[in-house]
Amino acid sequence: MKGFTLGKAFVPVVGAIALIYLLLPIAHVILFSFNDAGRNNIIWRGFTLDNWQNPCGAPQVCTAFGNSILVGVVATVIATVLGTMIAIALVRYKFRGSSTVSLLLFTPMATPEVVLGAGLAAQFLLAGVEKGIGTIILAHTMFCISYVVVAVKARVASLNPAIEEAGRDLYASPGQVFWRITLPMLAPGIIGAALLSFALSFDDFIITNFNSGTATTFPKFIYVSALKGVPAQANVLASIVFVGALLLVIIVQMVNINKQKRLARA
Amino acid sequence: MAFTAFSGGTRAVEQAPKRKGWVALLLLLPGIAYMLLFFVAPFVQLILTSLQAPADSGGIGQYVAAAQFSNYWAALSEYWPQLLRSFGYALIATIVGLVISYPLAYLIGVKVRSKPMLQGVLLILVVAPFFISFLLRTLAWKSILPNEWIGTHFSVIFGLVYNFIPFMVLPMFSSLQALDLRLLEAGSDLYASPVTTFRRVTLPLSMPGIVSGTLLSFIPMSGDYVNASREFLGGTGTTMVGNVIESNFLQTQNYPMAATLSIILMVIILVIVATYVRKSGAEDLL
Numbered sequence: 001m002k003g004f005t006l007g008k009a010f011v012p013v014v015g016a017i018a019l020i021y022l023l024l025p026i027a028h029v030i031l032f033s034f035n036d037a038g039r040n041n042i043i044w045r046g047f048t049l050d051n052w053q054n055p056c057g058a059p060q061v062c063t064a065f066g067n068s069i070l071v072g073v074v075a076t077v078i079a080t081v082l083g084t085m086i087a088i089a090l091v092r093y094k095f096r097g098s099s100t101v102s103l104l105l106f107t108p109m110a111t112p113e114v115v116l117g118a119g120l121a122a123q124f125l126l127a128g129v130e131k132g133i134g135t136i137i138l139a140h141t142m143f144c145i146s147y148v149v150v151a152v153k154a155r156v157a158s159l160n161p162a163i164e165e166a167g168r169d170l171y172a173s174p175g176q177v178f179w180r181i182t183l184p185m186l187a188p189g190i191i192g193a194a195l196l197s198f199a200l201s202f203d204d205f206i207i208t209n210f211n212s213g214t215a216t217t218f219p220k221f222i223y224v225s226a227l228k229g230v231p232a233q234a235n236v237l238a239s240i241v242f243v244g245a246l247l248l249v250i251i252v253q254m255v256n257i258n259k260q261k262r263l264a265r266a
Numbered sequence: 267m268a269f270t271a272f273s274g275g276t277r278a279v280e281q282a283p284k285r286k287g288w289v290a291l292l293l294l295l296p297g298i299a300y301m302l303l304f305f306v307a308p309f310v311q312l313i314l315t316s317l318q319a320p321a322d323s324g325g326i327g328q329y330v331a332a333a334q335f336s337n338y339w340a341a342l343s344e345y346w347p348q349l350l351r352s353f354g355y356a357l358i359a360t361i362v363g364l365v366i367s368y369p370l371a372y373l374i375g376v377k378v379r380s381k382p383m384l385q386g387v388l389l390i391l392v393v394a395p396f397f398i399s400f401l402l403r404t405l406a407w408k409s410i411l412p413n414e415w416i417g418t419h420f421s422v423i424f425g426l427v428y429n430f431i432p433f434m435v436l437p438m439f440s441s442l443q444a445l446d447l448r449l450l451e452a453g454s455d456l457y458a459s460p461v462t463t464f465r466r467v468t469l470p471l472s473m474p475g476i477v478s479g480t481l482l483s484f485i486p487m488s489g490d491y492v493n494a495s496r497e498f499l500g501g502t503g504t505t506m507v508g509n510v511i512e513s514n515f516l517q518t519q520n521y522p523m524a525a526t527l528s529i530i531l532m533v534i535i536l537v538i539v540a541t542y543v544r545k546s547g548a549e550d551l552l
Contacts, residue, residue, distance in 0.1 A: 015373035018366045019391055022431060025406035026398055042409055082297035093290035104301055112489020114508040115528045118515055119308030122315045122525060142304040145297060199396055222401040226497040238399050245397035253386045
């Protein structure tokens with residue numbers, strides 16, 4: 001390893017600084033969930049467990065949180081189904097205009113959110129659709145489909161077609177091949193795509209802000225209350241999500257590492 | 267991680283020959299219809315809105331269909347400082363982000379590759395910010411940074427760099443993870459200095475990750491309006507084009523102005539991205 005490292009200390013030192021930079025605000029958010037400051041959670045006023053005992057104590061915060069979960073779940077389910085279908089079609093089938101389809105799905109990811117948000121809002125305005133939870137779901141599903149397609153496409157492309165062939169050789173019907181072989185093998189990719197989609201929807205603010213009308217999601221609640229000071233209960237809810245997601249990812253990583261070890265031994 | 271997909275880091279298995287047939291159409295139809303309805307149509311609507319003229323009644327938010335191309339000139343002459351600032355901030359933040367992210371990606375993808383446990387932990391730390399609301403994290407900086415720094419160019423760029431580091435690190439990581447270490451060994455066997463090996467081997471091979479990482483952050487940065495807004499890290503002199511689009515659309519209901527600025531933003535981004543991709547020789551990435 002000697003001789004071709006990037007300057008011995010440079011990489012670890014800059015890496016450590018970057019990690020501290022990334023993690024410091026997270027520590028701050030969690031710490032301030034224990035702050036003894038009701039509404040005006042900006043300066044440290046002492047330790048308390050009150051906010052954790054009553055996370056819905058601040059007005060609107062749990063409604064907003066619930067809305068975000070509702071939007072995230074519905075948008076993720078629709079986007080995952082539609083996106084998976086497109087991904088399979090793109091990898092497995094030959095058809096005219098496939099590059100146009102790819103471009104159509106790639107472009108939303110390369111468009112700033114403010115443009116996507118304003119475009120949809122202009123469309124809803126023209127159509128006379130009243131903005132609310134429904135329009136937020138429609139908007140989130142749109143950008144989630146792109147990410148699902150990208151994530152699932154990679155998984156479809158890495159499938160070994162010989163296994164499906166074996167299924168067909170053993171007289172499985174096309175439906176059986178799909179439900180018993182293809183779908184289970186795609187499952188890790190689809191689950192990953194769904195989690196990514198939920199995370200993107202849950203944390204989206206810009207597109208939501210343009211298409212929410214009077215409805216509130218968790219990020220919108222934070223934005224609106226930022227001026228007066230976000231209540232500490234918002235920190236509690238965010239911390240719960242953080243710890244839950246972190247545990248989930250750690251479990252997935254452990255399973256992966258174990259799988260690799262088993263494969264290496266075999 | 268889904269982000270691997272952005273750098274094209276997946277190794278393709280031998281594929282079954284692509285089939286033809288009506289099944290493809292059935293699979294595509296619902297999703298494509300959705301995208302036409304909620305992505306393409308809004309884009310067209312945005313262009314039409316950008317050409318609208320005020321209605322004769324003169325009421326707030328009242329506009330009629332027109333071909334008023336002068337809207338573009340009006341938008342550019344009124345808001346060129348905000349446009350310039352958006353791309354200036356995004357450019358500086360992308361460069362600073364690259365300088366910070368590359369060593370971190372190198373650390374995770376190359377230096378600790380032989381220790382999967384540590385590599386896993388470091389990767390989780392990089393994606394950890396995704397699990398906590400970015401608005402709360404950005405607000406946290408407002409309270410961590412000294413008061414007199416808030417509302418300056420510095421604090422906004424600081425926030426932009428912070429928000430988008432994971433988007434840079436992940437694609438660079440997956441490029442560096444795929445780097446064959448024997449190539450580096452060969453470099454040193456052939457008496458190349460570490461710097462030369464880095465410049466001639468590592469850097470070119472990680473280029474796809476650099477290109478997608480910088481694009482994944484530059485594009486959203488230039489349209490961001492959270493960091494630059496007064497409630498967060500910005501001040502009166504830091505307004506970006508995103509802030510202007512937001513206030514025109516949602517507050518003053520000047521829809522044509524908001525739409526015109528959106529289209530201008532999009533066109534400038536397309537020109538920058540196309541030039542950048544061609545210059546960096548990464549056309550096949552798109």
